[in-house]
Structures are given as C-alpha cells and as structure tokens.
Amino acid sequence: MLRKLFKFHGGVKPQTNKERSTTAPIAPVPLPDRLVIPLHQSVGGHPRPLVQPGDRVFKGQRIGAADGNLSSAVHASTSGIVRDVLPAVMPHTSGLTTLSVVIEPDGEDRWGELERINVRAATPDELRDYLRDAGVVGLGGAVFPSHLKLKPGKEGRLDTLVINGAECEPFITCDDMLMRERAADMLKGISAMRHMLQAREVLIGIEDNKPEALAAVQAAITASGEQGIEALSIPTRYPAGGAKQLIRVLTGIEVPHGRRSTDFGVQCFNVGTAYSIHDALEHGRPLLSRVVTVAGNVDTPRNYDVLIGTPMDHVVRLAGAHPDTDRYIMGGPMMGVRMPAFDVPVVKATNCILVGSPALFPPPPPEMPCIRCGECAKACPADLAPFEMYWFSRAKNFGKTQEYHLFDCIECGCCSFVCPSHIPLVDYFRFSKSEIWAREREKEAADTARERFEFKNLRQEREKQEKAEKLAAKAAATREKVAGEAAPPGATPTAAKPTGGDAKRALIEAAMEKARQQKAQIAPKNTDASTPGVQAEMAAIDARRAALEQPTEPPPPAGQA
Amino acid sequence: MLTALLVMTGIALLLGAGLGFASIKFKVEGDPLVDKIDAILPQTQCGQCGFPGCRPYANAIAGGEAEINQCPPGGEEGIRKLADLLGREFKPLSEEHGVEKPKSVAVIDEATCIGCTLCIQACPVDAIVGAAKQMHTIIAADCTGCELCLAPCPVDCIAMEPIAETVDTWKWRYPVFQIKQAA
Numbered sequence: 001m002l003r004k005l006f007k008f009h010g011g012v013k014p015q016t017n018k019e020r021s022t023t024a025p026i027a028p029v030p031l032p033d034r035l036v037i038p039l040h041q042s043v044g045g046h047p048r049p050l051v052q053p054g055d056r057v058f059k060g061q062r063i064g065a066a067d068g069n070l071s072s073a074v075h076a077s078t079s080g081i082v083r084d085v086l087p088a089v090m091p092h093t094s095g096l097t098t099l100s101v102v103i104e105p106d107g108e109d110r111w112g113e114l115e116r117i118n119v120r121a122a123t124p125d126e127l128r129d130y131l132r133d134a135g136v137v138g139l140g141g142a143v144f145p146s147h148l149k150l151k152p153g154k155e156g157r158l159d160t161l162v163i164n165g166a167e168c169e170p171f172i173t174c175d176d177m178l179m180r181e182r183a184a185d186m187l188k189g190i191s192a193m194r195h196m197l198q199a200r201e202v203l204i205g206i207e208d209n210k211p212e213a214l215a216a217v218q219a220a221i222t223a224s225g226e227q228g229i230e231a232l233s234i235p236t237r238y239p240a241g242g243a244k245q246l247i248r249v250l251t252g253i254e255v256p257h258g259r260r261s262t263d264f265g266v267q268c269f270n271v272g273t274a275y276s277i278h279d280a281l282e283h284g285r286p287l288l289s290r291v292v293t294v295a296g297n298v299d300t301p302r303n304y305d306v307l308i309g310t311p312m313d314h315v316v317r318l319a320g321a322h323p324d325t326d327r328y329i330m331g332g333p334m335m336g337v338r339m340p341a342f343d344v345p346v347v348k349a350t351n352c353i354l355v356g357s358p359a360l361f362p363p364p365p366p367e368m369p370c371i372r373c374g375e376c377a378k379a380c381p382a383d384l385a386p387f388e389m390y391w392f393s394r395a396k397n398f399g400k401t402q403e404y405h406l407f408d409c410i411e412c413g414c415c416s417f418v419c420p421s422h423i424p425l426v427d428y429f430r431f432s433k434s435e436i437w438a439r440e441r442e443k444e445a446a447d448t449a450r451e452r453f454e455f456k457n458l459r460q461e462r463e464k465q466e467k468a469e470k471l472a473a474k475a476a477a478t479r480e481k482v483a484g485e486a487a488p489p490g491a492t493p494t495a496a497k498p499t500g501g502d503a504k505r506a507l508i509e510a511a512m513e514k515a516r517q518q519k520a521q522i523a524p525k526n527t528d529a530s531t532p533g534v535q536a537e538m539a540a541i542d543a544r545r546a547a548l549e550q551p552t553e554p555p556p557p558a559g560q561a
Numbered sequence: 562m563l564t565a566l567l568v569m570t571g572i573a574l575l576l577g578a579g580l581g582f583a584s585i586k587f588k589v590e591g592d593p594l595v596d597k598i599d600a601i602l603p604q605t606q607c608g609q610c611g612f613p614g615c616r617p618y619a620n621a622i623a624g625g626e627a628e629i630n631q632c633p634p635g636g637e638e639g640i641r642k643l644a645d646l647l648g649r650e651f652k653p654l655s656e657e658h659g660v661e662k663p664k665s666v667a668v669i670d671e672a673t674c675i676g677c678t679l680c681i682q683a684c685p686v687d688a689i690v691g692a693a694k695q696m697h698t699i700i701a702a703d704c705t706g707c708e709l710c711l712a713p714c715p716v717d718c719i720a721m722e723p724i725a726e727t728v729d730t731w732k733w734r735y736p737v738f739q740i741k742q743a744a
Contacts (some may be wrong), residue, residue, distance in 0.1 A: 094726075
C-alpha cells in the first residue's frame with residue numbers, strides 16, 4: 001500500500017554531513033574518572049537529591065526524586081562513591097550552575113536492585129509513575145517527561161502514534177544508528193507505548209537519506225508480525241523532524257496555533273525515547289545512557305553510547321578533536337547551543353556534541369539591515385512572518401511580537417539560514433521570548449505582593465476593630481460589676497445604676513481597692529526555707545514596721561512589755 | 562414654530578433622561594486610571610515614593626499630587642510606562658527618592674535574631690514568619706525586597722541579598738548589532 005504523504009510549508013535543505021559518522025557502529029565509552037550528574041535534566045520541577053557525599057551508590061540507583069508530576073527522576077549511571085552534591089556548571093549557554101551529584105566510579109559498574117514492573121498486569125497510571133521514576137524523558141532534544149505524554153486524550157484512545165526517526169538536523173546521526181542497530185528493541189518500546197495510548201495505528205517517519213535505518217525498521221516490523229505499524233520514507237527537508245512538521249507530513253493534519261496534536265488524536269515520540277521505554281519496562285533499567293553523535297572538527301566522527309554525566313571532553317577525546325577546536329555545540333549547527341566549557345556533562349538532552357573551530361564555523365558576516373525580501377517567511381515551517389517579529393523584537397515591542405505568534409516559533413533557524421542580510425533572527429526571537437517570560441514572572445510576583453499587601457491592611461484593620469470591641473466589652477462588664485456591688489441589697493438594678501461622674505468615680509475606687517488587695521496579698525516567697533532564728537528575726541522586723549506605719553496608735557505602755 | 566419648539570424640548574428631555582439613567586446604571590466605581598497606574602507599579606510596597614504603598618502613590622499620581630519619577634524599584638522602564646500611559650514627559654528617576662537597585666530579598670541571620678517581632682510588624686506583605694522570642698525567617702518567594710524590615714531590627718540581623726540568576730530566570734541577551742563593521 002502506498003500512503004499519501006503531505007508537505008509542510010517552508011523548510012530548507014542544508015548540507016547534511018551525516019555520512020562520516022555512520023560508517024562505524026555505536027561504540028562504548030570507557031568509564032571517566034568522575035561523573036557529574038545534574039539533577040535538573042528535564043522540563044519541569046527540579047528533582048530533590050536523595051544521596052549525600054560519601055554515600056555508596058549502585059548503577060541504576062535513584063539519586064534524584066521527581067519533584068511533582070511535571071518532573072522526572074535521575075539515577076546514578078554507574079556504581080561508585082558520591083563525592084559531592086554541589087552546584088556545577090551545566091550544559092547550557094548561560095554557563096550557570098545547577099545542583100549536581102558528583103560520582104567517582106569504582107570501576108565495577110555493578111547494578112543495584114532493579115524495580116521491575118509487570119507491563120501486562122499494571123494499570124496505565126502505574127506504568128506512567130514507573131516511567132517517571134525511571135527518568136524516561138523525550139530524547140529528541142526537548143526532554144519533556146514522557147509519562148505525561150503517554151496519556152490517551154479525552155476519548156481514551158489515540159488515532160495515530162507518530163514515531164520520529166526523521167533526524168533532519170545536519171551532522172546528527174544518533175537516531176539513524178539506533179534504528180540500524182536496535183530496531184527490534186525500539187519496536188517493542190513502540191508496542192508498549194501503543195498499548196498505553198490505545199493507538200489505532202503507528203507511523204514511523206524516517207527521512208529518505210537513511211535507507212539502511214528504514215530497511216532495518218521495516219525488517220523488524222515484519223519480524224514482529226505486528227499489524228498497523230508502518231515505517232515510511234519521507235523527503236529529506238529540514239525541519240521534517242519537528243513534531244508538528246512530521247505530523248503534517250505523515251497525517252496531513254496541521255496543528256493550529258494554541259492547540260495540541262492530541263486534540264487531533266496524534267501524539268509524537270522520538271525513536272530514542274521508544275528504545276529507553278523498552279529498556280525501562282522490559283529490563284527495569286532506568287535511563288542511564290544515550291547515543292550521542294560526536295561530529296564536526298574531529299578525526300573520526302562516530303556515535304557513542306554515553307553514560308549520563310560523562311564530561312563531554314572525555315567523549316570527544318575518543319573521536320580525536322583537532323587542535324584548533326574552540327567550542328563544543330550541543331545539538332546540531334541549526335538549533336544547537338554553544339557550551340560554556342569543554343568538561344560540561346552529557347545530559348539526557350545531548351543528542352550530539354558538535355565540535356567547532358573557527359575554520360569549520362566561521363563567525364557570521366556582519367548583520368545588515370532587513371530589506372523585507374520575505375525569504376524568511378517563505379522558509380518558515382511554522383507559517384510565521386519572521387521579518388515582522390524581528391522588527392518588533394529589535395524595538396523591544398514584545399506585545400506586537402506576540403500578536404505575530406512569536407511563541408509558535410520552534411527556533412529551527414531556517415529564517416537565519418536563508419536571510420540575505422545575515423540577521424541572526426533566532427537570537428532576536430530567543431531574546432524576546434525570555435524577556436516576555438521574565439515580564440510575566442514579574443507581573444505574577446507583583447500581583448501576589450498586591451494581594452498580600454491588601455490582605456495585611458485588611459487584617460490590621462480587623463485586628464484593631466476586634467481589640468476595640470474586646471476593650472469595650474471588658475469595660476462594660478466592669479461597669480456592671482461595680483454597679484452591682486455599689487447597689488444596696490434589695491434595691492432595683494435600675495435605680496442603683498450610677499451615672500456620669502459617679503460611675504467613673506466608682507470605677508476608679510474599685511480599681512484602687514483591687515490594687516490595695518493585691519498589694520496586701522503579696523508575700524515574699526524566698527523566705528520559706530529560712531531557719532527558725534531568721535524567721536523570728538523577720539517577724540520582729542515586720543512587727544516594728546507595722547508599728548511605725550500606724551503612728552496614731554499609742555505605743556504600748558513600757559511597764560507591760 | 563410651536564411644533565418645532567415642542568419637538569426640540571421633547572428630544573432634550575428624552576436625551577436628558579437617557580443620560581441620567583446611564584449615569585446611574587453604568588456608574589464606574591473608583592478611578593479606573595488608578596488601577597492602570599497601580600498595575601504598572603512594581604507592588605514592592607516600600608514607601609520610597611513617600612506614600613504608604615503602591616496604591617496610595619497611584620492615587621497621588623492620578624490626582625496630580627505626585628510626579629511619575631518617584632518609584633526606584635520600578636526604575637526607568639516603569640517611568641517610561643507611566644509616561645506613556647499618562648501622556649506626560651519622561652523624567653529620570655528623582656534622586657531624593659532613591660536609586661534603582663538589583664532585585665533583592667531580605668535574609669535574616671537566624672543565629673543573631675532575638676525574636677522581637679518588630680520586622681514582622683514592618684513587613685508590608687506578611688513575608689516574615691516567627692513569634693515573640695522565637696527565631697524569625699523570611700519567606701523568600703513572597704519578599705518584595707522593600708527593605709522596610711531593616712530599620713526596625715534592633716540587632717541588625719537582616720541583610721539584603723541580590724537574587725541570583727538561575728537557569729529558569731536566565732535571559733538571552735539582546736543580539737549585538739555590529740554597526741561599525743556593517744557600514
């Protein structure tokens with residue numbers, strides 16, 4: 001059966017540069033001296049550390065627990081000793097640090113006890129929780145926690161499960177090699193996902209520059225005998241591997257602004273994610289390693305199976321970086337970001353370490369004014385008008401950029417690629433996006449502060465009122481009491497109620513009387529333990545004092561003493 | 562002539578009644594301009610403007626009693642927004658009201674704190690937890706950095722710490738436009 005494929009708008013055809021890294025199979029990487037595993041590796045909450053410096057950890061032991069549902073657990077990639085839990089530089093353009101667990105491998109690579117799950121008997125919710133705790137996230141680059149995507153829509157079932165093996169970005173071949181070598185296991189992972197999503201059919205999209213991968217996947221499908229799974233060759237055009245673009249190509253569905261593909265019965269996963277889901281469900285192994293392409297300015301570009309947390313330069317050394325290397329780029333040349341250092345760790349998002357040099361990636365020519373030629377709009381796969389968004393981003397008119405649907409931009413870099421004025425359009429869009437997010441955060445904080453301030457004023461007002469009421473009630477009660485005492489027995493209460501100045505005087509007298517009584521009652525308490533002699537002396541002193549205080553009384557006659 | 566007069570009077574009465582009804586029915590409570598100004602102000606509630614909180618300052622601006630350049634936490638951007646909203650001329654931040662500082666939160670040195678509760682009473686947003694003779698601490702997420710707790714502290718155990726940039730708050734820089742090379 002020949003399926004009809006569709007086209008997405010725009011796109012470009014950069015030189016692919018994929019041949020050299022696909023000549024050799026995926027290679028293992030020797031254990032490095034230390035692993036630095038950042039706890040925050042996926043979209044969502046920052047996982048809490050579960051280990052302390054000095055702890056002994058086994059391979060696959062959880063070292064970071066998922067923080068809330070939009071988060072994913074992190075595990076020790078090998079056995080060893082936890083040397084530190086500290087903020088370390090993360091693979092991010094900013095060069096900022098994030099809480100990381102530093103493990104010194106003991107070289108034994110010994111597995112800890114693995115939590116297994118019975119896939120057939122478990123409920124979908126249990127499977128999702130299990131995948132969250134196994135740290136399975138999208139390996140296509142967005143690192144969105146997979147368990148959240150494995151929910152069938154409102155209807156309880158999905159129409160089409162799209163598996164993304166397009167791998168459109170130049171230089172990167174990790175998905176290609178994974179499909180060639182591990183197609184059967186990947187297919188088992190796809191079956192599990194299909195079961196969880198109750199998907200009617202599965203479409204695997206592979207660009208036509210990967211005939212070996214396509215053949216391997218098709219052979220695996222035939223061998224498994226499962227119905228309703230199809231591997232399709234799609235035309236090579238960047239960015240066919242974008243989720244929305246691939247869905248468009250395979251199903252013809254165009255996901256509109258503000259909607260999700262699940263609203264149309266389609267969900268999309270990367271082939272690497274499918275493989276790690278199989279690994280987690282079938283063998284109980286959490287996500288500890290991933291296939292990483294090392295390409296660019298190296299002797300032998302190749303794919304490696306790299307443990308999460310391995311320093312990038314440790315992997316690049318195997319491929320033989322040329323001496324003029326001046327930067328590592330995580331990802332490809334179109335969407336990749338420059339790393340702040342050479343020894344930043346490989347994380348779940350690292351699909352490729354692109355080794356750069358001034359000769360391979362010369363600095364871009366200076367930016368020239370926009371001539372509004374519209375090439376960027378022709379190339380934009382998200383049907384946006386980049387020249388308009390550029391204009392407003394440059395002027396920092398962020399409201400307008402949002403009117404032009406800035407947040408539908410997937411930052412694929414097609415516009416910058418075709419721009420005849422060499423304008424780094426994506427840089428402007430990234431700048432605008434982060435400014436808008438910052439403003440939203442500030443606005444939220446201001447709204448909270450306003451609410452809390454208003455509540456505090458309200459509370460103070462209320463407390464003042466309550467205090468006044470309490471005082472008034474107390475005063476009224478005292479007045480009543482005094483009135484009751486002052487009234488002669490048998491008199492009617494109304495007649496006895498003193499008024500005006502009398503009431504006040506009565507109150508004052510009552511208070512003075514009370515004070516007098518209290519004073520009289522006070523007796524020193526530190527005399528209980530005194531000796532009888534001391535007590536007798538004190539009694540004599542008290543008697544003399546009493547006599548002095550009442551000088552009007554005549555002194556006792558001396559003869560009687 | 563008489564008909565014309567009657568018609569005109571009739572129309573006048575009718576329209577007058579309509580306007581009168583509308584002014585009661587669609588009466589706007591409060592000043593909507595104050596709300597708009599208040600939305601621009603940063604809600605630090607620090608009082609550096611000379612008014613007890615952001616809303617009173619918004620009232621004063623709307624009433625023409627205060628200038629738009631008295632809010633240091635709002636900074637230059639805040640003044641520009643106010644100038645845009647009110648159609649006034651932009652003015653640099655007035656020096657007597659303070660200077661623009663990086664966003665900070667107050668931090669209590671818990672070992673020094675004697676538990677006097679003075680800072681709790683001073684905090685405009687109830688962001689300090691504690692009780693008499695108990696250690697106090699600051700809810701960093703709710704602290705607006707107004708510095709109002711610094712002065713009342715009898716043992717000077719509160720310090721302002723600038724908020725460090727994290728990956729979640731990091732921003733892409735504005736692309737540098739190389740005019741010289743391009744020319």
